[in-house]
Every structure is written in C-alpha cells, then in structure tokens.
Amino acid sequence: MKLAYYPGCSLEATAKEFDSSVRAVSKALDIELVEIPEWTCCGATSAHATNHKLSIGLPALTIKQIQNLGLDCVVPCSACFNRLKTTEYQMIHDAEIRQEMEKVLNFKYDGQPRVYDLLAYFVEKIGIKNISQKVQKPLKGLKIACYYGCLSVRPGHITEIDSTENPMQMDNLLKALGATPINWSYKVDCCGAGHSVSKPAMVTNLSGNILAKAREAGADAVVNSCPLCQTNLEMRRPQGEDIPVFFFTELMGLALGLPEAGNWWSKHLVDPSKVANAIQAG
Template sequence: MMQTPAYAYYPGCSQTGTAREYDLSVRSVFKALGMELAEVDDWSCCGSTPAHSLDTGLMAALAARNLKQVQKMGLEQALTPCPSCLGALRTASRHLVHPEKRAAMNELLDESLEEDVPSRSILQALLEDYGLDKLREQVVVPLKGLKAVPYYGCLMTRPADLMRFDNPENPTSMDETLKILGATVPEFPFKVECCGASLGVPRQEMVLRLSHNILSMAAQVGGNAVVVACPLCHQNLDLRQSQINRANKSNHNMPVLYITQAIGLALGLMPEELGLNKHAVSVRGLLDTISGDAAVEEKGAAS
C-alpha cells in the first residue's frame, strides 16, 4: 500500500500566536485523517500584509524563501491555513514566470528559487485530496445543534486568478463541508464581505463597524456560530467582539469557529485538542448544544 505523501506545512506567524487554536486544530484533524504534515524547516514570515503594503517584490522574496525551504525538504507542495500567507506564496510563484521579477526576487535571497513549488490552502487539500464523501464516513459526532454561518471573507477566494479556488463571489466549499458534518447552514448574504482584515489598529472604528455588520447578519439568519478559515477574520470577529459591542452598543455573544475545529468536533476529537479553550467568546454553550443533540439522536436510535 502506497504511503500517504507528506505535505510541507507552512503555519505562518499568526498560527504561532493569536491563532494558535487554528494551528492545533489543523494538526489534530490531519493526524486523525491520516494526512501527514511536515512543518517547513526554519520557516520565516512570508511578508503578507505588512511587506505587501510597502513592496510587493520584498513580499515575494520573503515568501520565496519558504518555498525554497520546501524544495530542500524534498517535498513537492506547501499547505498553509492562512489565506494571506497563501496569497504571498502564490505571488512568489507568479514572479517565477516573469524573468525580470524572478531576477529581482532572487537577488534578495541567499539561495535562489528557480522552480515553482505549488501551494494550496488547508481546506483546498482536504476537499481535493481527501474529499467530502470520505470525510462524511469519518463523522462520529454529527453537528446537529450547530447552525453554522460560513464566513469566507475577502482573501480566501480572491483575487480569483491568484487563489484559484471556489467561486470568488459565492463560495460554497465551507457550506458543503459543514453540511456533511451534520450542521445546519443558513444562507448568508455577507459571506464575502470584508471584516476590516488587518486594519484593526489604523482604522479600528471601521473594523468594528464592518465586523458588527457581519455578526448582526449571522444572528439575523439564525446562526449560533460563525465559521471561518482565516486568522484575521477570526481575530476581528472573536477577539474584538467585546470591542464591537462597546462601539456599536450591541450584545453579540457569537462563537467563532475555525472550519478545522468544526471538522475535528465531528471526528470526535476533544475540544482541547482543537484549541477551543483559547477563544475570547466562550464556546461552552455551543458544545453543550452539539453534544446534547448528539446524545438525543443516539438515544433515539437505541430505543
């Protein structure tokens, strides 16, 4: 039997700090599914938002260094949980096809990158390589009590020619994933609206207003949790939720899950393995709802 090939796993900076729970859930879910991750040796910041805002060439070089590290590991592709990191890695790949940009990028590197290393998101690899049908077979705790509002944000599918995943204006990858996990998925008209992304410091009032609008619409469509796949989106909707309430005189108490945390719960993994104890907005009531509905269903099946 052929061994599952290892993916080079590029966690990115956020996943070692404010989004530690995302990293925990990614590693736990991939391990449970038998998908091997090998963390990129001596990885470094990809540049992403701060470098991109000043110099796209510098950002490409920072990202290219990490792709070179993947090559040195003998692996053929990189996976990352962060849409912003993915955009940076793919920008580096795009520079390779333009001789002038490639030369300028490699001029900044100790070891030049001459051949491309494909990169994908964690969710894309789960859907394309593992597949929803196979994932459905692994569900042991259907998320019957979860009314999950999938929020994709700006960067997960856009720019479309760079990200090349899902429909950029009406994505459904998380919708379909959550449905096979047993969750109820309401129609959500704000699924690709901006939450403010990385502008929480220079334009905090704007971020608090935009994020308030997303949480309000999530409640309006009947959701009891928002599900994301981006650390910036999670930070704005979860970590800043008390600030949102103060700024908008609202009373949001909406848990925000990463898609890998939802998958992990359905696989029967413990909340601590998924970092669910690290959220600013408590998920305890939501977990009680999910486990309670699962217990009722099990009791009904046994009677």
C-alpha cells in the same frame, strides 16, 4: 500522506487553537504534516504595502524551503496563503521576478511543489466523501455562517477558488459533517483587516455588520479560516453580541470526535463552549 506545513506567525501566537486543531484533524485524516524548516513570516499586509520585492522575497524564501522538502504545501491562514500563492503565481508567470528571486535567494525555481489553501486541499484532494466517512459526532442541528473574508478568495486567478462571490468549499465540507450552512450575503465581505488598530470604529462597524447579518440569517455560529478575521470578529464586535466564531478545523475536530477539541475553547475571546458542548453531548 505527507505534506509540507506552513503555520505562519499567527498560528504560533494569537491563533494557537487553529494550529492545534489543524494538526489534530490532519492526523485523524492520516496526513503527516512536516513543518517547513526555518520558515519565515509571509510579510502579511506590512510587506506588500511597503515594498513589492520584499513582499515577494519573504514568501519566496519559504517556497525555496518547500522545494527542498519536495512536498506539496498546505497553508491554513488565509493571509499567509494569499501571500505565498501570489508569490508562486508571480514566479511562474513573471520571468524577471523569478530570475531576481533565484539570484537573491540562490536557488532554481521549477514551479513544483505547489502551495494549497488547507480548506481547499481537504475538499479537493482528500475529498468530502472520505472525510465524512470519519465523522463520529455529526454537527446535527448546528446552523452556521461560513465566512470566507477577502484573502482566501481574491483575486480569483491566484487563489483558484470555486467562486469569488459565492464560494462553497467550506459550506460543502461542513454540510458533509452534519451542519446546516445558512444562505447569507456577507460571506466574502471584509472585516476591516489590519485597520483594527488605526481605525477601530470602522472595523467595529464592518465586523458588527457581518455578525448581525449572520445572526439575522439564523446562524448559531460563524466559521472562518483567517486568524485576523477571527480576532476582529471577536474583539471588534458590538457590545452584547455573543455569537461564537470557530475556525473550520475546530468544528471538524468536534465532528471527528477528537477528545482534545475541548482544549481549544480557552483561547477564544467569545466562549463557544455552549455550542461545542451541545455537539459533544450528541
């Protein structure tokens, strides 16, 4: 299977371990990722807070490249997925926007191929059963808090997730890998996002509440799919809080027995090796 791959900016900088684990896990699942040539920044929060047309134009330029490849595209970063998926939605449903983007970017948009959240693609297209058959090191005994945050779930008519209040894709996937997802009420709460610099106290409070509730519910670790959430949950945590935070593909790599998984922990600000080593030891 061959898929277009949009890594986004964070996966080439602060979240390189996410990129490495995405590529390794995809290879183990017999997926060939074709990185989109000359992909551009999705615009993130800055673009859509500044100029609506810019926030559509930047992802539209990447969608043009995806269309040239003729491959469905997977996006691991929740923020990037949200921006590309929003643009895809608007170009399908808003003729005026579509025609303007086609004129400015010199292409004809035909609505294909489609953009997918990587987690959703694994669950819905590859299939949990198929993935579970490749498990070498079950995540047995590991209690995890699956944290979805904001951008992979909202707005639901764009993200197309199973539920905006109680999503289960990550829970179901990691359960199939042997882990025990906990029931908790903070899985879609905001971590503070881009306010980390301008309002650090607020973000520390929001992120601290998420981590505290995960620990109170009995979690050994938090699992997520957003580089910005990962950064906030690691950097803006209350002093003394040491619950580790994983990208979901990192735990997939452990469960699939990938030897390179041990190379991913050095990028973490909160050392997850104790939890990871316990899994690898079986």
